[in-house]
Amino acid sequence: MGALAMMKQDGVAAQPHPTAAPRLRVEEVSLRYRTPDGGVFSALDKVSFEVPDQQFAVIVGPSGCGKSSLLYLTAGLAEPSDGAIFVGGQKVEGPGADRGMVFQSYTLFPWLTVRENIEFGLKRRGMPAAERKDIVEYYLNEVGLKAFAENYPKQLSGGMMQRVAIARALANDPQILLMDEPFGALDSQTRLQMQQLLLRVWEHSKKTVVFVTHDIDEAILLGDRVYVMGARPGRIKQILDVPIDRPRNLDVVMEPEFIRMKRQILGLLHDDLHEAH
Numbered sequence: 001m002g003a004l005a006m007m008k009q010d011g012v013a014a015q016p017h018p019t020a021a022p023r024l025r026v027e028e029v030s031l032r033y034r035t036p037d038g039g040v041f042s043a044l045d046k047v048s049f050e051v052p053d054q055q056f057a058v059i060v061g062p063s064g065c066g067k068s069s070l071l072y073l074t075a076g077l078a079e080p081s082d083g084a085i086f087v088g089g090q091k092v093e094g095p096g097a098d099r100g101m102v103f104q105s106y107t108l109f110p111w112l113t114v115r116e117n118i119e120f121g122l123k124r125r126g127m128p129a130a131e132r133k134d135i136v137e138y139y140l141n142e143v144g145l146k147a148f149a150e151n152y153p154k155q156l157s158g159g160m161m162q163r164v165a166i167a168r169a170l171a172n173d174p175q176i177l178l179m180d181e182p183f184g185a186l187d188s189q190t191r192l193q194m195q196q197l198l199l200r201v202w203e204h205s206k207k208t209v210v211f212v213t214h215d216i217d218e219a220i221l222l223g224d225r226v227y228v229m230g231a232r233p234g235r236i237k238q239i240l241d242v243p244i245d246r247p248r249n250l251d252v253v254m255e256p257e258f259i260r261m262k263r264q265i266l267g268l269l270h271d272d273l274h275e276a277h
């Protein structure tokens with residue numbers, strides 16, 4: 001477990017500290033698209049927020065409010081029209097291994113086995129084989145795929161593929177994990193299993209996460225804080241702390257705090273629907 005101990009040490013910089021910069025800072029970010037008729041569409045309008053270290057942040061909002069755009073900008077796959085994004089105090093100027101991504105669509109390398117997919121980034125970084133092995137074993141175990149290590153993605157179910165994607169992202173020990181509706185394509189039963197798994201894996205890793213969803217239950221179940229977005233133009237309407245202790249399990253959906261918060265978020269999203277019409 002030498003490599004793992006080291007990996008945890010790498011995380012020392014990630015310890016909460018009163019003077020430390022937030023893990024993610026989005027500063028007055030606007031994103032405009034040109035429309036075919038020569039006009040301008042404002043996808044994000046002066047969005048500002050911070051995500052502290054080791055926080056599980058969930059962004060919830062209606063379809064088209066700019067959630068994916070915000071993640072793409074943070075990943076460095078697109079550039080804001082105005083404003084800037086900082087990860088660990090560094091301005092985002094392109095893609096980088098310091099930001100792990102898990103998308104809704106399956107993004108595994110089909111020609112690599114489960115093990116090789118998880119190992120991919122570590123190998124590319126030139127990590128010695130013994131160290132890589134420790135880390136890969138650890139994450140295979142975390143996501144319950146030890147028995148499938150030598151399988152290829154096409155031999156896996158959708159839920160299993162997403163478990164590999166999560167393991168692959170975490171194995172790289174990114175500063176921040178960006179997840180764009182990662183369970184959106186799964187059936188509801190698998191989705192619940194995946195939420196449970198992510199809760200447990202996150203308890204162990206305490207990575208800073210930005211998780212995008214339009215599912216309110218998922219947002220409250222997973223998040224420390226919920227960032228509610230509105231559309232036209234895309235903006236943050238409200239930031240709410242989730243007053244539910246961890247560790248959590250799927251039963252929390254029955255708790256009064258959960259229901260109260262769900263009602264509050266529904267209200268915020270409904271306001272937006274009315275404004276739009």
Ligand SMILES: Nc1ncnc2c1ncn2[C@@H]1O[C@H](COP(=O)(O)OP(=O)(O)O)[C@@H](O)[C@H]1O
Pocket residue numbers: 033034041043061062063064065066067068069070234
């Ligand atoms: N490349 C693009 N060109 C023009 N408009 C786009 C482009 N990408 C996204 N949009 C628009 O920007 C808005 C925000 O999109 P997106 O970030 O995908 O929203 P969400 O993920 O919240 O559903 C949507 O109205 C979408 O149609």
Ligand SMILES: [Mg+2]
Pocket residue numbers: 067068069
């Ligand atoms: Mg989206």
